[in-house]
Amino acid sequence: MKTFFKVVTLAAAIVSVSMVNAAQVSSKVGVVFPNKIMKQSPQREKTIKKLENEFKGRYEDLQMLEKDITKIETTLKRDAELMSADKITTLKRKVEVKLSEYKLKRKAFEEDNRRRQGEEQQKALIQIREVINAEALKGGYDLILNGEQIVYSKPALDISDIIIKEISKK
Secondary structure (H helix, E strand, C coil): CHHHHHHHHHHHHHHHHHHHHHHHCCCCEEEECHHHHHHHCHHHHHHHHHHHHHHHHHHHHHHHHHHHHHHHHHHHHHHHHHCCHHHHHHHHHHHHHHHHHHHHHHHHHHHHHHHHHHHHHHHHHHHHHHHHHHHHHHHCCCEEEEHHHCCCCCHHHECHHHHHHHHHCC
């Protein structure tokens, strides 16, 4: 058993010495900040406009439903004393139907919008990753780290602006 521990200790020492030697070799390291890249990327504006156009009609439908509901509720408050009980009941039911329709459409709209935003963000992240990989090869980087997940790095290591510039060309 003691021999086993000696062998394991010796193996660990050899591995750590080789790792220290490997670390002493000059490495080129870069840091990127994906959120900064996403915010400053020109594709962001294109994506926002694309999604706005895609959901414009549904958004306008929701606004129309809101106006209809508000109009009926205003009519009920203003003219309820002059209306018959049947008319009031009919209008209240109409408001309830429109409210449930509004809630259903709004929920579907929000879910679809959230899903599409996620899809577009995923596409953007894939493109960013491809540009980072290309820049790593072109620039001779040995390691590129996500700056948002490390505690500290020298500002000189930040290559986010280079990535943004490369993405702008696409």
